[in-house]
Amino acid sequence: KNQVEQSPQSLIILEGKNCTLQCNYTVSPFSNLRWYKQDTGRGPVSLTIMTFSENTKSNGRYTATLDADTKQSSLHITASQLSDSASYICVVSLSGGSYIPTFGRGTSLIVHP
Amino acid sequence: DADVTQTPRNRITKTGKRIMLECSQTKGHDRMYWYRQDPGLGLRLIYYSFDVKDINKGEISDGYSVSRQAQAKFSLSLESAIPNQTALYFCATSDLPGTTSRGNQYFGPGTRLLVL
Numbered sequence: 392k393n394q395v396e397q398s399p400q401s402l403i404i405l406e407g408k409n410c411t412l413q414c415n416y417t418v419s420p421f422s423n424l425r426w427y428k429q430d431t432g433r434g435p436v437s438l439t440i441m442t443f444s445e446n447t448k449s450n451g452r453y454t455a456t457l458d459a460d461t462k463q464s465s466l467h468i469t470a471s472q473l474s475d476s477a478s479y480i481c482v483v484s485l486s487g488g489s490y491i492p493t494f495g496r497g498t499s500l501i502v503h504p
Numbered sequence: 505d506a507d508v509t510q511t512p513r514n515r516i517t518k519t520g521k522r523i524m525l526e527c528s529q530t531k532g533h534d535r536m537y538w539y540r541q542d543p544g545l546g547l548r549l550i551y552y553s554f555d556v557k558d559i560n561k562g563e564i565s566d567g568y569s570v571s572r573q574a575q576a577k578f579s580l581s582l583e584s585a586i587p588n589q590t591a592l593y594f595c596a597t598s599d600l601p602g603t604t605s606r607g608n609q610y611f612g613p614g615t616r617l618l619v620l
Binding site: 422423425432433434435436437440480482484491492494495496497 | 508544545546547548549552562592594596607608609610611612613614616
């Protein structure tokens with residue numbers, strides 16, 4: 392079964408600090424990997440999207456990396472802000488056919504002042 | 505105006521009642537999805553539709569049905585609601601993977617459903 396595993400499940404950091412979230416997947420064949428940010432009670436919003444040929448993608452203070460050989464991705468948040476407190480979800484899509492995405496369970500990030 | 509809207513935003517109903525959740529989009533996407541989200545479980549796919557005449561079951565379709573009335577509208581029905589259907593429901597849309605959006609999904613604001 393195609394799976395997407397995220398770690399840690401939750402993380403608490405101080406404002407201004409950096410952090411890295413991990414995503415391991417077994418989805419194959421691979422089409423693309425996306426990171427979403429979901430604020431409490433709201434719909435997920437896309438942060439980055441990478442195909443197998445892309446190693447890194449940035450969106451402001453968010454930088455995602457992808458190693459398609461080891462099937463690992465990370466999301467690095469630089470100089471965290473209180474507004475970064477949210478759930479971060481890794482989503483991997485199959486190539487060919489329906490491209491239905493597989494969602495990870497998310498990492499809950501809390502940024503304290 | 506939001507690209508993907510859902511109504512109602514909150515709903516309380518009783519066991520056995522029929523309820524419909526509606527989703528509308530102005531993004532012009534052919535693909536639409538319904539997900540439910542439960543604490544600690546992430547988003548799970550209920551149904552999806554790739555065009556007006558296409559309906560497909562997701563991983564947790566039992567107890568649910570859908571209707572794709574038009575390209576812009578996709579409704580989710582609970583024929584006889586039960587308490588374990590209490591959850592946060594999201595509608596999403598996407599374009600084809602080969603387009604500039606690379607098949608990125610755009611989510612509505614969610615409907616919070618409580619079944620008593």
